[in-house]
Amino acid sequence: MLDFPRWKVASIWLTIVVLCALAIPSLIPQRITDQWGVSLPRINLGLDLAGGSYLLLEADVNDVAANRLEAMREQVQTEMRRQNPRIEIGDISSRGGRLSFLLRDPSQVDAARERLLAITGGGVGMTGQREWDIQVVDSSRLVLTPTQAGLTQAVDTAMGDATEVVRRRIDELGTREPTIIRQGSNRIVVQVPGLQNPQALKDLLGKTAKLEFKLVDESATPQQLASKQAPAGSQVLAYPNNPSGIPLIAVKRTAIINGDQLSDARMEFSQQTNEPQVAITFDSQGGRKFARVTQENVNKPFAIILDNQVISAPNINEPITGGRAQISGSFTTDSATQLAIALRSGKLPVALKVVEESTVGPDLGEESIRAGILASAVAVALVVAFMFVTYGRFGVYANFAVVINVFVIVGVLALIGGTLTLPGIAGFVLTIGTAVDANVLINERIREERHRGRSVIQAVELGYKEASRTIFEANMTHAISGVIMFLLGSGPVKGFAVVLLIGIATSVFTAVLFTRMLTAGWLRRTKPKTINI
Amino acid sequence: MRLLKLVPDNTNIDFVRLRGLAFGLTLILSVLAIGITYAKGLNFGVDFEGGLMIEERFPTPPDLNRLRQVVDAQGLGEASLQQFGDPRTLTIRLPIQQGADEGATNAAVKKVETAISQAFPGATFNRYSTISGKVSGELIRNGILAVVLAVLGIGLFAIVRFEWQFGVSTIAAIVHDLLMTLGFFALTQFEFDLNIVAAVLTIIGYSINDKIVIDDRIRENMRRYRKMEMREIVNLSVNETLPRTVMTSVTILLALGALLFLGGHVLRGFTAAMILGIVVGTYSSIYVSSSLLITLGLRANPTPEKVTRSGIENAERVAPRGE
Numbered sequence: 001m002l003d004f005p006r007w008k009v010a011s012i013w014l015t016i017v018v019l020c021a022l023a024i025p026s027l028i029p030q031r032i033t034d035q036w037g038v039s040l041p042r043i044n045l046g047l048d049l050a051g052g053s054y055l056l057l058e059a060d061v062n063d064v065a066a067n068r069l070e071a072m073r074e075q076v077q078t079e080m081r082r083q084n085p086r087i088e089i090g091d092i093s094s095r096g097g098r099l100s101f102l103l104r105d106p107s108q109v110d111a112a113r114e115r116l117l118a119i120t121g122g123g124v125g126m127t128g129q130r131e132w133d134i135q136v137v138d139s140s141r142l143v144l145t146p147t148q149a150g151l152t153q154a155v156d157t158a159m160g161d162a163t164e165v166v167r168r169r170i171d172e173l174g175t176r177e178p179t180i181i182r183q184g185s186n187r188i189v190v191q192v193p194g195l196q197n198p199q200a201l202k203d204l205l206g207k208t209a210k211l212e213f214k215l216v217d218e219s220a221t222p223q224q225l226a227s228k229q230a231p232a233g234s235q236v237l238a239y240p241n242n243p244s245g246i247p248l249i250a251v252k253r254t255a256i257i258n259g260d261q262l263s264d265a266r267m268e269f270s271q272q273t274n275e276p277q278v279a280i281t282f283d284s285q286g287g288r289k290f291a292r293v294t295q296e297n298v299n300k301p302f303a304i305i306l307d308n309q310v311i312s313a314p315n316i317n318e319p320i321t322g323g324r325a326q327i328s329g330s331f332t333t334d335s336a337t338q339l340a341i342a343l344r345s346g347k348l349p350v351a352l353k354v355v356e357e358s359t360v361g362p363d364l365g366e367e368s369i370r371a372g373i374l375a376s377a378v379a380v381a382l383v384v385a386f387m388f389v390t391y392g393r394f395g396v397y398a399n400f401a402v403v404i405n406v407f408v409i410v411g412v413l414a415l416i417g418g419t420l421t422l423p424g425i426a427g428f429v430l431t432i433g434t435a436v437d438a439n440v441l442i443n444e445r446i447r448e449e450r451h452r453g454r455s456v457i458q459a460v461e462l463g464y465k466e467a468s469r470t471i472f473e474a475n476m477t478h479a480i481s482g483v484i485m486f487l488l489g490s491g492p493v494k495g496f497a498v499v500l501l502i503g504i505a506t507s508v509f510t511a512v513l514f515t516r517m518l519t520a521g522w523l524r525r526t527k528p529k530t531i532n533i
Numbered sequence: 534m535r536l537l538k539l540v541p542d543n544t545n546i547d548f549v550r551l552r553g554l555a556f557g558l559t560l561i562l563s564v565l566a567i568g569i570t571y572a573k574g575l576n577f578g579v580d581f582e583g584g585l586m587i588e589e590r591f592p593t594p595p596d597l598n599r600l601r602q603v604v605d606a607q608g609l610g611e612a613s614l615q616q617f618g619d620p621r622t623l624t625i626r627l628p629i630q631q632g633a634d635e636g637a638t639n640a641a642v643k644k645v646e647t648a649i650s651q652a653f654p655g656a657t658f659n660r661y662s663t664i665s666g667k668v669s670g671e672l673i674r675n676g677i678l679a680v681v682l683a684v685l686g687i688g689l690f691a692i693v694r695f696e697w698q699f700g701v702s703t704i705a706a707i708v709h710d711l712l713m714t715l716g717f718f719a720l721t722q723f724e725f726d727l728n729i730v731a732a733v734l735t736i737i738g739y740s741i742n743d744k745i746v747i748d749d750r751i752r753e754n755m756r757r758y759r760k761m762e763m764r765e766i767v768n769l770s771v772n773e774t775l776p777r778t779v780m781t782s783v784t785i786l787l788a789l790g791a792l793l794f795l796g797g798h799v800l801r802g803f804t805a806a807m808i809l810g811i812v813v814g815t816y817s818s819i820y821v822s823s824s825l826l827i828t829l830g831l832r833a834n835p836t837p838e839k840v841t842r843s844g845i846e847n848a849e850r851v852a853p854r855g856e
Contacts, residue, residue, distance in 0.1 A: 390536055
């Protein structure tokens with residue numbers, strides 16, 4: 001038990017030196033280590049310490065389903081018309097989460113089914129389940145019902161795309177080191193340290209930025225507008241800035257072009273009115289399409305629609321061939337810049353809602369760090385003093401272990417790229433208190449064994465041996481609650497659990513193995529007949 | 534150098550004899566804790582209740598009534614103000630804003646901040662958080678799940694490593710500690726938030742840690758003194774481990790004390806919960822769980838398969854302390 005071969009002593013010291021060395025970068029201010037020109041592992045500070053914003057965004061799954069249904073509706077309409085023979089359909093409806101339509105000629109039912117099979121795609125994933133169920137009702141009506149598997153996959157894809165869009169938008173804001181992670185099936189966690197203006201971020205993320213250009217349906221009567229019943233193939237949309245005074249307008253359902261075909265969007269000032277506006281550039285395909293449609297529809301108005309709201313409905317005075325267009329409306333410089341960013345980064349496939357937010361000002365974070373360091377230092381000092389007056393030399397060994405443990409925890413945390421949060425600091429201080437528990441157990445046991453009349457060597461040996469089992473069991477219970485906290489806790493609590501778990505592991509190493517080595521070395525050197533414990 | 538001994542050598546307190554008294558006291562306290570929690574309820578933090586929380590720092594301690602008037606004038610629902618450590622730092626809690634979308638909440642935060650910085654020049658915001666009802670519901674569920682899992686996990690661990698009586702008494706001790714903590718939070722109306730759940734889980738881990746040390750000694754003494762009465766074994770074991778129990782509690786309390794006074798106001802509730810838990814946990818390890826073992830009828834000769842080799846080697850070779 002007290003026999004420590006040279007290699008063992010060497011490897012214990014080596015481990016300690018390496019882990020403590022890993023702690024060094026975290027203890028030096030970032031701006032100094034940055035100058036060294038090498039990237040060193042260091043502890044990340046959580047938002048509650050660094051200041052910044054945490055946002056939990058949630059997508060509405062129903063929204064994804066509705067969008068998908070709408071897309072399928074358009075696809076069905078074009079597909080039935082596009083191929084020869086043309087299949088005439090009517091009474092198309094997307095109520096109740098299903099798409100149903102009537103065939104004018106029931107004899108075409110097989111042909112229609114064939115085409116539906118082609119556009120509803122193959123199977124989903126490995127199981128080959130279909131994305132849509134196709135049913136024939138009364139031999140002339142076709143009903144498309146989304147399958148659960150198809151919907152799940154659609155949500156998954158939408159969330160993947162949405163995460164990318166969120167990342168691009170945040171990058172455009174020029175913030176440093178944002179963290180953007182998908183969580184669960186329909187959530188995204190965004191953490192932006194040191195952000196001064198969370199409002200701008202939220203405004204930006206709240207925009208779906210679905211841009212569409214649609215022709216205005218001039219045949220709609222004021223009555224139809226008022227009752228929101230558009231003529232077939234059209235829809236009524238909100239138009240808050242309508243010069244006619246009615247905040248509604250009817251537009252064709254089918255978009256002539258949409259935001260997916262943009263190559264750039266910039267804020268600029270109008271040359272005529274000097275007001276902020278957004279200049280957009282289509283990609284080559286979009287540009288050609290836009291030129292063709294504007295050529296065909298000269299002197300007709302078209303609507304520029306953002307997130308299902310008409311921003312403006314200018315007249316096409318002449319074909320627009322340069323692939324460029326301006327969106328003007330009542331913009332401010334800020335709102336035009338934001339729209340430009342949103343358009344550049346692509347539209348969100350699904351609207352995101354902020355369901356949880358917390359923002360910590362930078363002053364509070366700095367204060368918390370200062371308070372945390374002070375509390376840790378005082379805690380170490382108190383514990384060290386107490387251990388010394390209680391156990392003398394053995395207390396000093398335990399104290400070495402405590403101090404080394406502090407650095408080792410920092411080192412391990414830096415090594416695994418962990419994040420230190422405010423509760424993490426609490427975990428740190430708590431670990432300082434509990435780390436000596438192992439030494440208390442050992443030392444008390446040695447005291448006992450001495451009382452029972454055992455020799456120094458025997459007492460020390462037995463103390464370590466008997467206490468080790470207890471230490472293992474006691475730490476296991478700590479670890480169980482730590483693991484549960486880690487698995488179920490969110491943000492700050494997770495930070496606490498990480499520090500606690502690391503602390504449990506390192507304190508067993510420093511408090512048991514390391515002090516045993518020191519004690520064994522001392523006993524071998526001096527061979528004391530009696531010990532003061 | 535004379536070393537400090539918090540618990541004198543050969544301390545021999547008849548803990549078991551006092552257990553009737555302790556059980557009675559524990560029962561009364563537990564009933565009280567349940568009653569208070571039921572009557573007063575817990576002051577749930579924004580993460581469990583949903584809503585919005587703004588923490589502001591003022592250059593001088595503000596007049597609370599005036600501040601309340603300023604916030605109430607915004608028409609955002611009933612505001613509750615809470616002082617946070619020093620008198621210059623205050624939190625303002627508001628219910629979930631109607632309209633439910635983030636726009637309403639954002640507008641509310643902005644409105645309050647503008648109004649406060651107009652009425653109290655120099656006031657700055659420290660932090661704020663908003664949580665929707667849905668998320669707060671999930672947080673509550675996860676919190677409860679975590680505590681239940683921890684209790685079951687540790688109880689299971691105790692049953693696997695020891696006899697079943699240890700598992701049952703362990704769970705009883707945890708429940709006791711939980712009730713006391715809840716009662717404390719209901720009584721003081723300290724904010725009960727997500728961090729407190731973490732503190733509670735830590736308390737569970739710690740309290741059991743303490744208990745396991747004693748259980749371990751009971752098991753060891755059961756093997757060592759096969760003829761001894763169970764109550765004597767429990768008494769001996771608790772007394773033998775008493776120096777350690779006290780020492781460890783003191784070191785942890787020293788560390789937590791530093792955190793309580795110097796660690797900043799954000800962690801204060803968390804630290805207070807933990808300190809309470811340590812005290813309660815120490816009590817429950819000595820009284821609730823160890824004494825419960827006797828009531829549960831733990832027999833003095835353990836099942837052979839749970840006797841380890843080292844236990845047999847040591848058995849009956851050395852006289853107990855103080856004999």
